[in-house]
Amino acid sequence: MKTYVPEYMLSAFAQQGIDSAELIYAVHTDSVDKDGILDVYIAVSNDTMYILYGEEKVVKTSGARRIVAAYEAREFEIYPLSQLGELSCEIMLSTCRLCSAKDDDSKVLLVFSVGYLTQMERLIKVINNIRQGVSPLENVIVDEELFCKKCGTRYPEPERKLCPKCMDKISIARRLMGFFKDYKGKVIVIFLTMLAGSLFSIVSPLAGTKFFFDEVLAEDGSYYGAILGAVLLLFFVRAVGVALNILYTYVLARTVPWIVQDLKMKIFEAMQRLSVGFYTSKRTGSLMNRINRDANNIYWFFVDGVPYVIVNILTFLGVMILMCMLNLKLAIICIAIIPIAICLFRMLWGVFRQFHHKNWVYSSQLNSLVSDAVNGQRVIKAFDREDTEVERFAEVGSKQAAVDIQTFNTGYTAFPLIYLFMFLGQAIVTAVGGNMVLKGEISLGTLLTFIAYLAMLYGPLEFMSWVSNWWARCVDSAQRVFEIIDAKPDIEEPENPVILDRIRGDIELENVKFEYEPASPVLKGLNLSVKAGEMLGIVGKTGAGKSTMANLIARLYDVTEGSIKIDGIDVRQLSLAQLRRSIGIVSQDIYLFMGTIADNIRYARPEASMEDVIRAAKAASAHDFIMNLPDAYETRVGAGGQDLSGGEKQRLSIARTILQDPDILILDEATAAMDTETEANIQKALSELQKGRTTIAIAHRLSTLRDADSLAVLSDGKIVESGTHKELMQKKGEYFKLYKIQMEGLKVINMEV
Structure with missing residues (x-):
């Protein structure tokens, strides 16, 4: 039989002579009707309810929860379930009362703070389950299921067990990629054209710089003086690269919109399955944002983000290999700077994700305000509250503007500083490489090619800095989208529904x-x-x-x-x-x-x-x-x-x-x-x-x-x-x-x- 009694309560009840093996369920609440405010532990067994009054001392631990270090008991009450009537909670102003009603006789068992109302409702549910002979914890959420086991943060939706802090971003990305499974052929074409385009872009500096300077312009070069042929070769390489880019862009444009349409349909279909209670707890603007804005954020990331991420990763790896082949000494100088730049970009990723989430919240509020204003125009006019509505809109709008200002200021301050740091590597390479040319260790064409590749190397890193921004927005949007898709309706079709030939109407x-x-x-x-x-x-x-x-x-x-x-x-x-x-x-x-x-x-x-x-x-x-x-x-x-x-x-x-x-x-x-x-x-x-x-x-x-x-x-x-x-x-x-x-x-x- 499933039970739930927090470990820190077991010793307190054991001191009162209660066998912990008999306890089925326990809650932690308070008491405000005795000598001051006391900590109260309430536990139930198959036939008894125990109420223990006392004072506890706690110590902070990592995470969001408290762990009890000591408990001093003051009073202990025992109530056989057979002597208790129907239990209920009565809400007062800032307190509630746990009452027992039996044979027209009502008794107040406990007065507690209203903040513990949910826990007491669960306790009553457990006792009712015991009386009905069903599993005591049936349809009862226990406290440990409300908090992330890794960091202690409370789940936004206890039934989903999804922690915003600990969620696996890679899993979200993998799930988003799952929407491409019905378009495998087009995805393969996109990938192959991107791969070929990246190869041609990597080859371009070799043909346009090293080959031109060392083989065509140099007197000892293999193709000395063949300028026209070199130019035609360079043009051919560039033309093929452009053609491949056009091809994969065309295929991409005909694929991704349908994938996003599928995503929007899944969101909308999921919303239709959800119960009426879901809509009474959500604001209209928030739901509209999830279908339109969040899906569009994902769309733009897949159109302008993912393809170029692949291109730039391939370019980055290809350039690194060629740089090492050209000159290992100069390549090591560049590689030393890259990890520092990557760390800085990762730090900015977390900052931008917070900014985008705040922006989304304020955008939802603005949508709801606009919806209220449009639908309630008659009431607004009747009470002459136009200025009040403008002030409400301006208040939320100013908060969103402040978040946007923070986002732009952070981006336009941090990224130039990172680029300046990255340029330092280029300056060092130029100085060291120039000295090597003077000593005859490398050719001028090799140095110029190396510098060209260096620019190509920092290009993907620069792009990845903005991709981190897009990725932050995409993950934030995807998380909200999957919350809707994964949400379980309160009203569900039974596994084996009864279908009547005709409903009479009794x-x-x-x-x-x-x-x-x-x-x-x-x-x-x-x-x-x-x-x-x-x-x-x-x-x-x-x-x-x-x-x-x-x-x-x-x-x-x-x-x-x-x-x-x-x-x-x-x-x-x-x-x-x-x-x-x-x-x-x-x-x-x-x-x-x-x-x-x-x-x-x-x-x-x-x-x-x-x-x-x-x-x-x-x-x-x-x-x-x-x-x-x-x-x-x-x-x-x-x-x-x-x-x-x-x-x-x-x-x-x-x-x-x-x-x-x-x-x-x-x-x-x-x-x-x-x-x-x-x-x-x-x-x-x-x-x-x-x-x-x-x-x-x-x-x-x-x-x-x-x-x-x-x-x-x-x-x-x-x-x-x-x-x-x-x-x-x-x-x-x-x-x-x-x-x-x-x-x-x-x-x-x-x-x-």
Whole structure:
């Protein structure tokens, strides 16, 4: 059985007479309700929970974690699990309380700082697993899995175990190269042409300098006076080199864009697989950057970086070999300077990577600000906050500009100094080589060729300095791209999904609990059932959890505890595709995609004919206003398209769901943005749509639920009342209060009920 008890806690519990072999799980928290702030160790066994209060002393070690050196126990409490009720955490202002509730009796076991909330939630999960008879640490992340074992840095995403500091840059490069596997033939052509081009560029100084000076111009040369032939030879060598460069550039230009397109497609496809919860935790600008900017950074590195890296490496190695063959003494002088230059370049690599990461963060923030400003223009104008938005943009923009200034200043200061240092080697070679020419040890052609090769040697090093800059940006971008590609969705297709012949529509919620954030439950033990073909109305105040319940039925999120069953099968066992096709949601949050009205309605069923689209629009009372638009059903909507009212958008959303023809219909404030006349028309259309289908209607306006077979009142995440309209009115409870408030409101505005 898997257990987790930190080693530094074992001795503390052993001193209290507890056998460490019995302990299954332990957490380190604090206590703020006793004598000052104390360090608290909490451990559980199969039948007992232990709480140890005391004070610890710690010493710093390498990495980001603390190691306990000593612990002084002050108080020890033992709680048999059989005597504890349901455990929960209650959030106060800056503290939380660990509570036990049993038989209407609630007891506070511990008051701790809010920063330890996550650890306490894991402890409760372990205890619940023990009570349910499953593996205690099932679906529980232990602390050691949150930190890099090598450097102690906390993982940005614990489920991925990827440490930004320790990640293998070579592995990232190898993985990027993996995108070339479908283009092997073109890659081979590119490599061979680059290799041939490098060979001709290396040969060029021999033909243009040493051969010309020592063999053509020298009186004792083998080709003395053959100037025209030498020039033609030089031109031929250069022409062949240029032709090879053109060839590999052409092949490269026809290959790399498709590779980057594949990369963008993988990012976008991965994003489509991810759950709704992923998008609620990410800013729009950050996601847009990952698809566009990060992919383009990788693109330019492979277009302007990798090919020339190969060329320059081959050139560098070839030049070094030829220099050693020409004169070993002069070659050693050059080689002595190269390692120092390489070390300086590697130092700059780390600096530039930090700059590029900061630049990316600020760029994402700017994109998000622009997106907010564009989408929220009406609110901005209404509150006269244009200057405030400009200030927000300027604040982030100035931070990005400061990072850019640092980047440019570092580059334009450090690199010239490195080049000056490298030129020192050339000056020494010229001095030493000139002296050797005067002594007759080498020829003038050899010296001039050597100096030409020296320039060719420093050229690749100069290029590599900028490649380190590109490489830093590419690795930073690739890391973010692979985070998206490798991310695991919260909602996954079961290994062996259950596929029903037909979904009837029986829905049952059993003790459903759900929370977006730890210890902040939205639904608190919901029990509800709807028979196939019936209509259930859900009413309640804003924030009661009505829309959350709809999202759980459609499995946009998974329940924290309990289960939701459709036709007796847990939704987590059903095929996601069948489930989503069988559930139609008309939400209060309406979204229209860029395209025509017909395309937006047809989004539910792309193969639908135009007649089906028009029929659905008529059923949703949308046909008349559509025909009054400039291009009727071909009118473009969405970003940059026709501006529609909230009611018009909602009718298009209803038409889309009518075309879907689902087995289960969820109406989440479906008529909230419509006037009374339109609402009456829509209700008639929806009544026809609801026939033979299970319908869950969520509404504030109780008049829209008059045809419901049953009603349920949701308050603070629980069902407080259920029954028919008549039964609930007779109870004079929560539903009766809501009904009275709405009727009074109608009277105030002189409307007849």
